[in-house]
Amino acid sequence: MEEVLNEIPDTNIELTPAECDLASLVSIKNFVSTTLKEENSLDVVCYNAGIARNTAASECLRTKEGFELTVGTNHFGHFYLNQLILPKIKQNTGRIVVTASSVHDPDSPGGAQGSKATLGTLEGLKRDGNMFEMVDGEKFDADKAYKDSKLCNVLFTRELQRRLDKDGTGIKVNCFSPGLIVGTGLFRDQNPLFTKVFDIAATNLLKVGESVHWGGGTLEYMILDKTVASKGGLFYTAAPGSGKYGDDAYGKQFAPAEVSKEARDDAKARELWELSDKLLGASSSA
Template sequence: MADPASQRVLLTGGSSGVGFEAAKVLSAQGHQLTIVCRNPATADQTRSLLPDSVHTLICDLADLAAVATICSQLVDRGTALDALVLNAGLQYAGASEAQFSVQGIELTFAVNQLAHQLMAMRLLPLLRKAASPRVVITASEVHNPSSGAGKVGKPADLGDLEGLRAGAGFAMVNGSPGFDGNKAYKDSKLCNVLMARELNRQLEGALPVIAWSPGLVITRNSGGFFRYNKRSNPLGMGAFAFVARDLLRITESPENAGRLLAQLVCDPKIAPGFNYFTNKVVSFGGHRLEPTDTSAEGADLQKARELWQLSEQLISLT
């Protein structure tokens, strides 16, 4: 018989980085964990590093049709879901040319936002079957132009969502010309915060909807999110990682960030409704997870509703 304290958790982005570290913690605690992996090779490698009880689903989040398929399979299976953890993230920092999904959607937005909104929309019936369900979304402080990282380069700004209003093929959500990979990532994290706001509104605060920032996570081997940058400027990113991690000590380790994500998945003290937490630097090399205000744009409920509706229209075209 399953442990009554065991949570049934579906996790995206669990094959590497923060998500993988969270998966290690959650599986060690005896939770029933399913990880969404991009391809069979990634799934095999992930399972080989985790307990046999961990399950995987094959799905490329850049393909909305594939996301819809696994959601239908899960709903047909009918197993209740205690936690939906939308953690996967894609960043093409430094890129000046957009890449597009099979549906013609800029990849950063397609993976970080649309795939996760589609999962939230389709898997709500499974969450409603659980006694105390929750949704956890990995956002970032870069969504906030007043934060330290948010001030570097062009700030997050969705404008009037002009890109989305134009339909598939847009490079930037606000419709600005050209492509800026750094800003596209910031914008996607702002979208994640707004998605959490709108999901909470639709659910009328019935369950915890948690968005959070893990802080600046850089690993010594892969560079975390910055692995995408190595193709264009390995020396520059290596220097940045050395200064941020080894000199300023403002970075967080994947292991610590993973433990925090696992904590957010299971902490019974988190109240129903919208919650936003930041893993703040509080001392030289030290961090603390705290409830935090989002940016002003991240608190715009009307924009949150419009973003959801326009995203839903793009999803419906698949």
Template sequence: MTSRSVVITGASAGLGLDCARAILADDPTWHLVLAVRDPARGMAAVDALGAPDRCTVLPCDLASLRSVDEFVDALTRADLPPLHALVCNAGLQVVDVSQTTADGVEMTFGVNHLGHFALVTSLLDELAAPARIVIVSSGTHDPTKFTGGMPHPLYTSAEELARPGDPDDKDGRRRYTTSKLCNMLFAYELDRRLDAGARGVTVTAFDPGLMPGSGLAREYSPVQRLLWRYAFPALRILPNVNSIAASGRRLAALVHDARYEGVTGTYYEGKRPIRSSADSYDTAKAHDLWTTSEQLVATARA
């Protein structure tokens, strides 16, 4: 019988789905809330998982802060076990053209950071201790890491990231790596504001590594998508190149495994705790990101 709930964003496919599958297989006490943009795909994921009595699908489009608020409202009204974990996994990479969310925020920043910021901060009071928050970042946030040619992140200010001065900027891959740096800044600042686990809520960040075949390549060119799907899996002999299933199991462990009880403010490359980038520890950037994110969410809700 389930006794606690976990919310997983982006759980209808890829890393989120494999994380859900691993939790279901490893720990029967968890009820899974699949926070997905498309409920039909969410229900298909439940069918694939084969445990409909342990899964709830609720719509949550991170590109719309109204949708995030509606998800929070639906979750708090649902008759589910107490909430003990949040997995901020959903993400996208807009490659060739800048797009904006329903709230007028640059799409990559809006989905990969701001939507999760609104979700987590709205649910903090709903978490039942001991609770865990896991934020999926990426090694691409760190300029010292080999990331297959991804451009280095460029954090100017959160306001500039949310509303770029050049709306025609097509450097989508840099927007992606910068959003992954934002994930790290958010994770560490959240941990500080939660008194480093003293309130019963821990925060960890996770790099799943390069995962050939994942959905991040959906906006690549046809040739790039073919390489991503069929050629890149051969790279798994290299460090931190993983199958989606392997990374899903490692992400799931951060949610439920007793080994991580009380661990907080830590960044994991797969199973290994490592230092993140120098910029990720910049408290001035973290404060700017948090303050601006609060303002953007408040404006959207006004």
């Protein structure tokens, strides 16, 4: 935090560290009731946390309330947090930014590798409740679980924007893909040696990976750019390796793009929302 403050010329800015474990509904609720207790309004909220299990993992790990860990954290954790703090965002017509990924699309370069994202008919949520292994009702697949969670993020963005528009709030919510950034905590569950070698190869040799600086820049752009604030329900991304263009890429190479066919299914987005709301209500009161 001191390093961040040293880079900011305005010394009146205050940073407050806080713990919020998105794999625990209790932790999320405590975060909102303590850290955000004195905040009457919020200008910008970024749903940026995420985990990706080792793709070779076969055991279905779970959150504190029993949800499959990856979808439970990346989708349900953010969904619950949003439900709790949305009134504060509405007080100031704030902006909401969701970190998704291009791998939600099975036709994208990353999404086409390995297992492909699909939520099917949401049978897992309907049949098994919070004890689902996969949203589509199939057996646990660590690779697919991450991609499914990113598909959930896109559907969540679109449905949240629809609801906000219906209420006439003026709030804009958009999602984005920062690209393949190996050098972050997202890959902490992978083999360390493989991760290091893959990072060098993807970023320096294959030119498909991005730097942490680029990833931070995409988030900053989503937070501050006036164009992003003018229209909601969109997905921003750039072609692999666009980081080579530097900061000039934001708004040019990094721009709104089409999402997958399944991510454009508004009926599925509404059903996912309703099921998520129902399951979280049951789990948070248990």
